[in-house]
Amino acid sequence: MEIQSSEKSCKDVALTVLTRTHAGYFRIALSLGWQALLWKILLKDSRMAFPLLTILWSFSLSILLLLSLLYLLRCIFFFDMIKDEFSHHVGVNYLFAPWISWLLILESAPFVTPSHASFVVLWWVLAVPVVVLDVKIYGQWFTKGKRFLTAVANPSSHLSVVGNLVGARAASKMGWREVSVFLFSLGMVHYLVLFVTLYQRFSGGDLLPVVLRPVLFLFFAAPSAASLAWYSISGRFDTGSKMMFFLSLFLFTSLICRPCLFKKAMRKFNIAWWAYSYPITILALASTRYAQEVNDGVAHAIRLFLLALSVLVIFGLLLFTAFHPNLLLDPTPSPTHHPTTFPTYLSAN
Amino acid sequence: MTKDEELPSLIKAISDHEVAGFDGVEDPHTSLSGTEAVEIEDVREMHSVSISMPPSPLEHKTKRVLFDDDSTNLAPPPAAPTTMFYSQPIPKASALHEAITNGKSAPLPPPPRVNKLRDKRYDSFKTWSGKLERQLTNLRGRPREREPHRVEMGSVPVDRYFDALEGPELDVLRPSEEILLPEDKLWPFLLRFPVSSFGICLGVSSQAIMWKTISSTESTRFLHISPHINQVFWFISIALMVAVAAIYALKLVFYWEAVRREYHHPIRVNFFFAPWIALLFLAMGVPPSINKTLPKPLWYVLMTPIFCLEVKIYGQWMSGGQRRLSKVANPCNHLSVVGNFVGALLGASMGIKEGPIFFFAIGLAHYTVLFVTLYQRLPTNETLPKELHPVFFLFVAAPSVASMAWAKMVGSFDFGSRIAYFIAMFLYLSLAIRVNFFRGIRFSLAWWAYTFPMTGAAIATIRYSSAVDNAVTKTFAVILCLVATLIVAALLVTTVVHAFILGDLFPNDMAIAISERRPKSSTTRRWYHRRAASSDAAVDQYLKFSDAKDVEVVETQPAGP
Numbered sequence: 001m002e003i004q005s006s007e008k009s010c011k012d013v014a015l016t017v018l019t020r021t022h023a024g025y026f027r028i029a030l031s032l033g034w035q036a037l038l039w040k041i042l043l044k045d046s047r048m049a050f051p052l053l054t055i056l057w058s059f060s061l062s063i064l065l066l067l068s069l070l071y072l073l074r075c076i077f078f079f080d081m082i083k084d085e086f087s088h089h090v091g092v093n094y095l096f097a098p099w100i101s102w103l104l105i106l107e108s109a110p111f112v113t114p115s116h117a118s119f120v121v122l123w124w125v126l127a128v129p130v131v132v133l134d135v136k137i138y139g140q141w142f143t144k145g146k147r148f149l150t151a152v153a154n155p156s157s158h159l160s161v162v163g164n165l166v167g168a169r170a171a172s173k174m175g176w177r178e179v180s181v182f183l184f185s186l187g188m189v190h191y192l193v194l195f196v197t198l199y200q201r202f203s204g205g206d207l208l209p210v211v212l213r214p215v216l217f218l219f220f221a222a223p224s225a226a227s228l229a230w231y232s233i234s235g236r237f238d239t240g241s242k243m244m245f246f247l248s249l250f251l252f253t254s255l256i257c258r259p260c261l262f263k264k265a266m267r268k269f270n271i272a273w274w275a276y277s278y279p280i281t282i283l284a285l286a287s288t289r290y291a292q293e294v295n296d297g298v299a300h301a302i303r304l305f306l307l308a309l310s311v312l313v314i315f316g317l318l319l320f321t322a323f324h325p326n327l328l329l330d331p332t333p334s335p336t337h338h339p340t341t342f343p344t345y346l347s348a349n
Numbered sequence: 350m351t352k353d354e355e356l357p358s359l360i361k362a363i364s365d366h367e368v369a370g371f372d373g374v375e376d377p378h379t380s381l382s383g384t385e386a387v388e389i390e391d392v393r394e395m396h397s398v399s400i401s402m403p404p405s406p407l408e409h410k411t412k413r414v415l416f417d418d419d420s421t422n423l424a425p426p427p428a429a430p431t432t433m434f435y436s437q438p439i440p441k442a443s444a445l446h447e448a449i450t451n452g453k454s455a456p457l458p459p460p461p462r463v464n465k466l467r468d469k470r471y472d473s474f475k476t477w478s479g480k481l482e483r484q485l486t487n488l489r490g491r492p493r494e495r496e497p498h499r500v501e502m503g504s505v506p507v508d509r510y511f512d513a514l515e516g517p518e519l520d521v522l523r524p525s526e527e528i529l530l531p532e533d534k535l536w537p538f539l540l541r542f543p544v545s546s547f548g549i550c551l552g553v554s555s556q557a558i559m560w561k562t563i564s565s566t567e568s569t570r571f572l573h574i575s576p577h578i579n580q581v582f583w584f585i586s587i588a589l590m591v592a593v594a595a596i597y598a599l600k601l602v603f604y605w606e607a608v609r610r611e612y613h614h615p616i617r618v619n620f621f622f623a624p625w626i627a628l629l630f631l632a633m634g635v636p637p638s639i640n641k642t643l644p645k646p647l648w649y650v651l652m653t654p655i656f657c658l659e660v661k662i663y664g665q666w667m668s669g670g671q672r673r674l675s676k677v678a679n680p681c682n683h684l685s686v687v688g689n690f691v692g693a694l695l696g697a698s699m700g701i702k703e704g705p706i707f708f709f710a711i712g713l714a715h716y717t718v719l720f721v722t723l724y725q726r727l728p729t730n731e732t733l734p735k736e737l738h739p740v741f742f743l744f745v746a747a748p749s750v751a752s753m754a755w756a757k758m759v760g761s762f763d764f765g766s767r768i769a770y771f772i773a774m775f776l777y778l779s780l781a782i783r784v785n786f787f788r789g790i791r792f793s794l795a796w797w798a799y800t801f802p803m804t805g806a807a808i809a810t811i812r813y814s815s816a817v818d819n820a821v822t823k824t825f826a827v828i829l830c831l832v833a834t835l836i837v838a839a840l841l842v843t844t845v846v847h848a849f850i851l852g853d854l855f856p857n858d859m860a861i862a863i864s865e866r867r868p869k870s871s872t873t874r875r876w877y878h879r880r881a882a883s884s885d886a887a888v889d890q891y892l893k894f895s896d897a898k899d900v901e902v903v904e905t906q907p908a909g910p
Contacts, residue, residue: 195718200722242703294702
């Protein structure tokens, strides 16, 4: 009896975990991946930091492997849930998250250089799904009956733009210039459209539930990623990159000065909080490049501030997640936990 | 009121030479008797507060109308030789002089801001705005027998502005609406002084820059324009800036609630950028004889208020529920955006490297959003005027200043600048061709703000002509400068006419006095006003829904607002 019940509880646990692991969990992998990349770039000249980088990278890799495995199992056993995610206007953007995370892990690997053959192969393996998703989603924006842009645009749509830009950056690191520019222009054009649409904020209602307000941080993630991508393409942090970086800085300031927006989302810990981390990391990375280019006090001050903030945030989030194991393991899902229900989707309580 | 007195007219329009605040602003001599007060006032002519109160200035009749909370004053005063009249039209200067020379003991009453009451009210103006509002609602001239109309001055939601007001500048009250201040009286000057008056500073200071550019650019040297014109304009704009800023500062101090309401007004909020842009223009237009190079910290100082305002306003566009852009977008939003480009231009000409790029980037991003939104003319957008209005000239401002800023930042008038410049020219041409449609529109002081785009376009053309130096561009530059000058001159004449002859340069500012809630009887009327623009069928349909009271309204309204 006991063995049976323990078996049963094991199965229950497994089931709960699988049902609750949606694509939004990849935010953790994204944050860790960007951190790894940030520290790789910061410490790339320092030999002594190699062990630290390896530890960080391995940690990120293991988390990513775990999440990917879980998500794969979910695909196999609960494919209809994946379909639900795909048709949800917020969930669909997080389908980019696994590919971005893998691209980041690839780039931040301490021992792989971009010209390596395996890098190229892996890049293609990862970039093709991004482009496929692009074609599907962006095509829907301007052609499809119900899912056109003004109906579905929301801040998490920036993630698709970030996906293109990360791909572009990695491609240019490999030396594949045309592909890189292709992805960059794809990302930027849709960023332009998205930016205008989101700023207009049609009164189709607030498409983002209050719990998902941290996703607003993606507003400044996209221009920072654009600035980094352009830096990789053009070779130096020129005016275009600077302008994108400044825009991102301005949007960051704008959001930081509005803590009330996030008050309601901060009441209870949920997975959406991880959305705070990686935009700040991307901005910190861009500010590092900026400070390298413009070697003056203000730039370095901004860079240090953002670095400190990004490290603090990710540590805080790691601690919070460690102390909330029921994020994944809670056997009693809330009644409104059906993936397509608005308020709890992509938050994990 | 005795029969042998002549009744004053209900409304006396007295020319306004008084620029400083009226009615309680600076009246330290509140404890003076009537005569002395009159002597002090006699050098100033003031607007009259037109009321229907009994005058009898020259009699010893004491007729007190109190509008103070203090009920102890209700007791009729003894028939003192000094009569105090608390609500009187301020007589004309000649009458004042006459009265003084008559040497009567109580020749004329002091202006309606009268002694004892003035004291108390003066103090309470300086206290919390709650008390201030109570005083605001204790309307001058309203007899004290009535209960004061206590209005809770909360924050007015933006929908109220759209419901209650109409017109391209959203300052005309819809007929069904009520306002908190009396409609038939002329309000205190400070209350009537809108923030859009900073537009004058914008208009004149941009002229100063234009004349400076003409006299210093090579391609226009053939015109032999003296640099003195620039100096004259610059000094005039300094004077104007100081004057307007001083008055508005007084308004800020004394009528904080009014300023707050202007800030919440979807169109007037953009004019809060105007003072800072005007300061930037002043810095750009400094005559070379006074100062060749400005100190770099000055730029940071000037840009800080713009930055703070931007974080607030653009953030509202992005996240504010009621103030989102698709709803409130209007051509005056260009004022919020053009400040970035002006700052970038000034910074680049001062030699600063990074700051201008920062502001250029922000300006460009938000300008794109605004441009697309305005071009779309969304049906949800209620603020775009249906007819053409000079406010549309603001479209020309941002690209022309952006082209100049980019040219300064990059060092030459390259492709980016030319693209922006040609866009500006195209917009200018589209509007200039339609100049016939600009007729028959009510003049307002905000029109000065709409002249700086034309001046900006002229300056951009001068820069372009120095990059592409041939006869066509030079002619074009000259033509545009002439047009800008003529428009400013015409506007000056119109302003003078309105100020001195017609006397309605500062009409009652309805936009700030709207009530927070719709008047109860007008719920159905509001629906009517919404639909009145449509066909008669709609009106008929409406009539079925209106109640008896509103039928009258429907019948007397011609074609709706």
